[in-house]
Structure formats: C-alpha cells, structure tokens
Amino acid sequence: MPGAPRGIDDLAAGPGVRSHRRVTMQQVAVEAGVSVSTVSKVINSRYGISAATAAHVNGVIERLGYETSLVARSLRNQRTNVIGVLVADFEPFSTEVLKGAADAIRDSGFELVAYSAGGRVDEHVGWERRYLSRLMGTLVDGAVLVTPTVTDVDSDGPVVAIDPHTGSTTIPTVTADNLQGARAGVRHLLQLGHTRIGMVTGRVDLVSAQLREQGFREALAEAGVAVDDSLVVPGAFEADVAREAARGLLGRPGRPTAVFAASDQMALAVLEVAAELGIRVPHELSVVGFDNIPESALSDPPLTTVQQPIREMGRDAVALLIELIEGAEPAELHRTLGTDLVLRRSTRALGGTPS
Amino acid sequence: MPGAPRGIDDLAAGPGVRSHRRVTMQQVAVEAGVSVSTVSKVINSRYGISAATAAHVNGVIERLGYETSLVARSLRNQRTNVIGVLVADFEPFSTEVLKGAADAIRDSGFELVAYSAGGRVDEHVGWERRYLSRLMGTLVDGAVLVTPTVTDVDSDGPVVAIDPHTGSTTIPTVTADNLQGARAGVRHLLQLGHTRIGMVTGRVDLVSAQLREQGFREALAEAGVAVDDSLVVPGAFEADVAREAARGLLGRPGRPTAVFAASDQMALAVLEVAAELGIRVPHELSVVGFDNIPESALSDPPLTTVQQPIREMGRDAVALLIELIEGAEPAELHRTLGTDLVLRRSTRALGGTPS
C-alpha cells in the first residue's frame, strides 16, 4: 500500500516538491531525468559526460541544494579525506594543537574533525582505542592522538601521537625536546642561585612528563644539588591537582625558593596559590613553567617558561599523517622539536635587590 | 593453530582476504559460526537471542577487537547519537563553548564532534551550510553553530545557534544579554568620569556585536554624552584587526581616555598597543572588555570586563539541541543569559590619584 509519506514519494509525485528529509542523489537524478550514476559522475567530474548533461545536472543540484552525504560516500570509498584529532579535553594545549592542525590541513584537500573524550580521561583510559576503531577506515583516513592514554593502538589506519604515552614504540610521534627543555628551565633557576627548588610533575603515563622530571633531576645533579624528594609533588597536568600540590609545597615551613612546573597551566596554578598565601613572585618565589601557552604571557607576573612549539607540533603531526595516508615513506617517524627558554618576570636571583 | 595472535589473519582464511582492514561484523559472524543478523542483535541487545549465543558472540567480538562502524550504522539508522559543533576557528571563545558542550554531553548518551572551518571564515561565508548538509541526517543528529556566518540554515535536522548571525529568525538561539552588558560596561566608564570613550566593535554580521555597539551608544546618550564616531573603530572580533584599530585610536592626538572593546581578545590587543605606545593602563587609559575569557584575568593589568557565561551557553545550547532531537517542545527557543560586570584593574577614575 502506497501510504508512506516519504520524501521520495513526494518527489515522485512531481517536480519542485521539497520534502523535509535531506536531498539524496536519487532525488537529483529523478528531477534531472538521468540516472544516479550520471549524477555521481557529474559530481566527481568523471569522464564520459556531455557538457550539456553536466550543466543541467549541476543546475538541479544547485536548485535542490544537494550536498553529497559524507557517510554514504565514506562507506563506499575507502578514502574519506577527513583527518581526526582525538583530544582528551579542550584546554589550552590541545587547542593550540588544533590550531596547528588546522594550519596544516589548509589546501591539503583534507578536512579536520576533532573528537573529545570530554575530560573524562581518568574514567576511560583507552577511550582512543574505541573511537579509533569506530572511525578509522570509515570516517577518517587517519588520526592524531594528543597526549594519548594508551600505548599502542592496533589501528586500521595511520595514527600519529603528539606527546605520546610511555612505551609507545610502534606509532609515529611528534614531541618536543622535553629533556633539554626541562634542563634549561632548571638550570636557569640554579644560575639565579636557587638550590631549594620544588617541582610539580605532570601525568606520569606521558613520556613528556617523565622527561621533564628527569631533566629536573639531571640539572640538579649536574650542579651538585641533592634532590629533596619531598619537594617533588604530583600535578597530573591539571590545574586543580596542581593547586592542591602547590598549597602543600608553599604552605609549609622550609618551602622552596623556586618551583619548576611541568606545564604552564600548573605554573599558573602555582602563581595563584602564591598570591593566595601572600608570597610575592618573583621576590620571594621564582616560578618556571613549561609549554608557553598564550595565557602564560598574560599572567601577573608574566611567566618564565620553557617554550615548546605546540602549534607547530600540531602542524607537523598532521603533515606526517598525510604523508602516511598518501602511502609515502616519511624520512622520520619520530620528530622532536626544539624547546627554548622564554625569560619573563616570574623568576629572579635569590636574594636579589627589589626592582 | 597454536600461537597465532593475529585474529584477523586467521580469519582471512576464507574469501575476502584482506589483512589490515578493520574487523567487520561479517568477520565476527563467520568466526562465531552465526549469521550477521545474530551478531547485530547481540550487539544491540535485541530480544530473541539465547544467553549462550550472546555470550559466545560477545567472546568473539572481544577477541577480535570488533567495534561497530559508526558510518555503516549511521547510514542505516536515522539516529547517530552524535552532536556536531561547528566553529569558525579554535580560539578562546569557541573553546569555552566546546567545554560547556562537553559538560552537557556527559551521560546524555550522545557523543560530541567539533568541526572547524579552520579560520577561513572570511573566504567561505556560509561554510556551515555545506557542512550541515553533508553531516546532518547521516553523521550527526543535530548541530550547534557558534557565531555562524549565515542567517537561516535550511537544515535537515535540529540546529541551535550560539551568538547568532543578524536576522536569524527561525533557528533557536542561545545568547548573552549583550545590550545590558555593554550598557553596564560603558556606564562603569562614565561613572568613573570618562566622557571621551572609544569603542572597538566586533563582527558586524553578528547580533552580539551590533547590540554591544548599541549598548555603548545608549549608555552614552543616557549620560548626555555625544558619540564621537571617529572614536568608534572596527575590530571584527579579531586580535590583529583590533590591534590595527587600536593603533589608530590611541596613536592620534586627542585620543580617548577610555576604550570599550566588544570582546576580550580585542581588549587584550588594546592593552598591548597601549603598552607599545607607552600609555599606562589604567593610569592614562581605562579599558573594558567583553566575554571574560580565562585570559582576561591573567593580563597585566587584569581586565575589567563584561562577563558572559560562555561555558554555560555551550551547555545550554547542547541541552536545548538534545531536547529538539528527542522531539520535545522546549519551553523557550531563544535563551538569553545574563551578563555581569567584572571589576578588575584596567579601569580607573579619570584623573584619579596614583595608587
């Protein structure tokens, strides 16, 4: 019984009838009086279509406001020309990465889609794996994993990790020179005469966090300063956690004269806590961060920090991923970008004269 | 066969041998010795499956690491349980929105995907329309448009706009009380004794920008202060443009004693230019922003600004969208959230004594 009021039926009733469902190629074909495959060929500029037909079909497409369904096309083709970026949450670091990724995507013919675990990372370690298998090969041609919670992803397509998990051996990575960076940051503190230096560490499962702590320890050892482990507190790369840690660190007697935080977000938290406790920065406390996120330049005082080229990392990761997707053999599968110490006003010589 | 950890390769014994492609339901079915439809029923917990079969199939799924293809499922079902957020670029405002959206998505059963035009908005006005028709009804069940470049979207599904384009009549919107907010900001300046007040305006095609300018003019009129149109300069909600505008505004003789910027990003740019020109803030220039993005609290001096609950706007937009998707009749289709003046240190009484 032809009782179903479906869009296609409407259209079959006569031209010009617009239903509320999305316009399909089928409808374009009927409306243009040609076959679906002809429409498909017109859309994809395949050979073997007369100019007149092409023009006519394009007219109908225009008139009906037709756009190809990404999903249907993806199911049919193995290629989708979409790159996915998987981030745990939208915060300053991942946002910078996203900007870099967007830079790299420009004029590449790819589109960019970001998936967020919504900050629920601790509850769902390994969420990337699930997302990856549901998307890869169908929705995206490849993916960039930002600070992933998993080591190896047995993915069905190219994957590049930014700031990878510890022990990632197989997947290509883009990362900053965390060891050198941390060393430089701590050396700076040492040169200013500080010896009682605290550290707020990052997410223990990330290579970057481990290397930053290692750099901290090495710089201290190099200067013949013994590490006081009670001054090394966990911050997990999260502002809240870092704030708590900073309270413990700064609220106690014999507090450090300087703090190295494994990320700017955490360094900013240290700054806040210092203000809260009436500890003047840099007069009574020097603080060095890591990342050089935009916010670090705007803090009071502006943060001395180890800059890593986050945006460039996003750009490189996507560029590398595209090479992989295109089947090229990239020269290097593990790219490490340099870090620089950015001197601002949150550090100062121990016992220095007031400015 | 002992010691074969590659489930997929084992399975490839039959027809359709393709080693590295994703695991399909078909493969699970073969491996489990059942039909595809049975596997589908197990996955979707449909009735009519024996506990034994379910357990067995689940075991195979586990072993093979199978995950359903989002694309294939989307093509078949009308529902995808995915919500899309379309942003022009990843910057502080849209990122805050994204965070709010992520909040709202939690435990809703929906997933969140962000699409970015990659900052190429000016080149591609109306990009949302294209994305929308390619995604809606297939990839996403609904979408949130952040500061869209288009008025009406003849979309095939629910759409909610945050900070909409001028003249949007049909689509539901979530927005802040821009008029009141701007009035409050400018009144604050007037109360401090300023009368020569400049303004850096926003993207002219956005309702928010227009209302902020209107609020500026109304507050001035209300105080009996004539608007000097040469003091109203376009900033387009972009830091670069605002910087240029600020240079013109502050570099000239007879510069204003106060500036109201239609966004924090632009206010921050004004701060930078002031520093560049050696104009001390707030001593020689008061600055009021709009948004209260995180960065505004960290500037030097911290920015006095009109706060709009960006994150909440993201949350509300998604909540509203979900109602729409679920077929509910939302009580209100246009939600306006309150704004508050946040007093920090970038404003000061005209001719006030040094602190």
Add this chain to the structure above:
DNA sequence: GTGAAAGCGCTAACAC
C-alpha cells in the same frame, strides 16, 4: 532463536 534478504546513499565496474 536464528537466518535470509532488503536497503540506507553512494561509487565504480561494466554493459549498452
């Protein structure tokens, strides 16, 4: 309880 078969919207052989 389970399987066979149709079909979502699209593309790519291959016919005509």
Add this chain to the structure above:
DNA sequence: GTGTTAGCGCTTTCAC
C-alpha cells in the same frame, strides 16, 4: 554518453 548492477557494513522485517 549514459544506464544497469553490484556492493561498502550495518539493522531490521519476516520467514523458518
């Protein structure tokens, strides 16, 4: 040049 046909991986009647 253009149409016909066969699926991509999945869900869902409807038989058995």
